[in-house]
Amino acid sequence: MAASLLGASLLGVLRAYPEILISVACFFFFYCYRKKMNEGTGIPVNWPFVGMLPALLVHLHQLHDWGTMILKETGCNFFFHGPWYSGMDMLITCDPANVYHVFSANFHNYPKGDDFSEIFDVLGDGIFNSDAESWRRQRMKAHSLINDRRFRAFVAQSSRSKVEKGLIPLLDQLAEQEVAVDLQDVFLRLTFDTTCYLVFGVDPGCLSIGFPTIPFAKAMDDATGALLVRHTVPPAWWKLQRWLRVGVEKKMALAWEVMDQFIAQRIAEKKEERNRSRSHEEEAPRDLLSSYVDVCDDLHLVDAENPMEFDKFLRDTAMNFMIAGRDTTGAALTWFFWLLSKNPLVESKILEELKSLRKKSSCFDNMTLFDAEELKGLVYLHAALCESLRLYPPVPFEHKGVLQSEVLPSGDKAQPSTKILFSLYSMGRMEGVWGKDCLEFKPERWISEKGRLRHEPSYKFTSFNSGPRTCIGKDMAFTQMKAVVAAMVYNFHVDVVEGHVVQPKISIILHMKNGLMVRIRKRASACL
Structure with missing residues (x-):
């Protein structure tokens, strides 16, 4: 009887204060996430709805070194899945072949794009934002x-x-x-x-x-x-x-x-x-x-x-x-x-x-x-x-938009719905590039x-x-x-x-x- 009353009371509290339920859910979510990360390879988990955003937030304080570790484990190329419908999906790469293709060989297919211009709106229509x-x-x-x-x-x-x-x-x-x-x-x-x-x-x-x-x-x-x-x-x-x-x-x-x-x-x-x-x-x-x-x-x-x-x-x-x-x-x-x-x-x-x-x-x-x-x-x-x-x-990363879909030299697909982010910081730390x-x-x-x-x-x-x-x-x-x-x-x-x-x-x-x-x-x- 006491247990039933306690359960009913707790349920009533959670209904009256849904933010408590959300807080508890977030606590268990991040607890399970950290535990899984520690047991695994360190590559972020693609969770339903939120994608890999939790991993990004957890490692934000060491973003560049964390990204370098992931790119080393994945062979210089990694696809980051953002929350659903958030516009955060991106291919992260430090592959020199991809750099040459995007920045030189097929330069016109990879403009800065509208997303870049909006993020860097303080630069107006200057040379860094223009295409x-x-x-x-x-x-x-x-x-x-x-x-x-x-x-x-x-x-x-x-x-x-x-x-x-x-x-x-x-x-x-x-x-x-x-x-x-x-x-x-x-x-x-x-x-x-x-x-x-x-x-x-x-x-x-x-x-x-x-x-x-x-x-x-x-x-x-x-x-x-x-x-x-x-x-x-x-x-x-x-x-x-x-x-x-x-x-x-x-x-x-x-x-x-x-x-x-x-x-x-x-x-x-x-x-x-x-x-x-x-x-x-x-x-x-x-x-x-x-x-x-x-x-x-x-x-x-x-x-x-x-x-x-x-x-x-x-x-x-x-x-x-x-x-x-x-x-x-x-x-x-x-x-x-x-x-x-x-x-x-x-x-x-x-x-x-x-x-x-x-x-x-x-x-x-x-x-x-x-x-x-x-x-x-x-x-x-x-x-x-x-x-x-x-x-x-000095500029640790660079990102590009995509006009038309194509396959990059790394074998990854570039398409208009994603961005390509180049980690210049990570490239200097790749044995396959610099020995x-x-x-x-x-x-x-x-x-x-x-x-x-x-x-x-x-x-x-x-x-x-x-x-x-x-x-x-x-x-x-x-x-x-x-x-x-x-x-x-x-x-x-x-x-x-x-x-x-x-x-x-x-x-x-x-x-x-x-x-x-x-x-x-x-x-x-x-x-x-």
């Missing part, structure tokens, strides 16, 4: 501007200037004070200032003693964090949050407003500068925004007679360049110096190579700086940077027996994308990174704080989750 003819025209113009002799000289000069007047004095002070500092924060501030100067012609002074908060920089961080979340939940969920303006989507909306205000102000300034230079016959600045204001109507990129369309094009273009230039280079430098701290022999080889340029280098305040031209010929420095980018690509020593930081793999740089095809080394969409800012990125690395390695030694935990942050850019806490030590004077 077909719009993309072709934008890329042609961007390529011509970035490869212009005057702009390349502008990049080299501004990179050296920022290192000389911003980075070196800051590091010198940190070395004197013997305090720990987050090197990732330093690099992101450095590349933010540098990219702002290249794109807008202004230095916001983010890399300053005292580390001031720059609203535009913080807004970019908030936006990239929200973009990652959009990749890991059903589209209907984040779209609902966007509509309600809650959660990470509220942060995205606020960040969007801050970024738009900053860019709008810069556009207005550039238009005023253009009018002033015309009236006084002065040469306009060579930053990218100034160049676009001057020539954007050349290939009918936009109707220059329509002010709103004109300003939107400039806004989208500037936003795309800022995302591409700031975060990627900052992340690459952070991982490079962490690897260098773990591999002192590599550091010593870079230092010896730099010493060969000592007579050509210039000194100031007992510090040594190098020009971009002289750094171009350093084989080992370039190889070390490539090796770091292989293991820690049994793929997990080692080994710059020598990039150097031939004759001591020259060894070329690796872009479908194998995908840090700068591959095929027609290969990064047009590749040379610019290397120029900036070499200027920073040469000055830092020659003048300072970086020690990672003992016990500091280094792991990838879950973001669309491969930042470090906990930053990189280091202490800076000044080397013996190189100018004596």
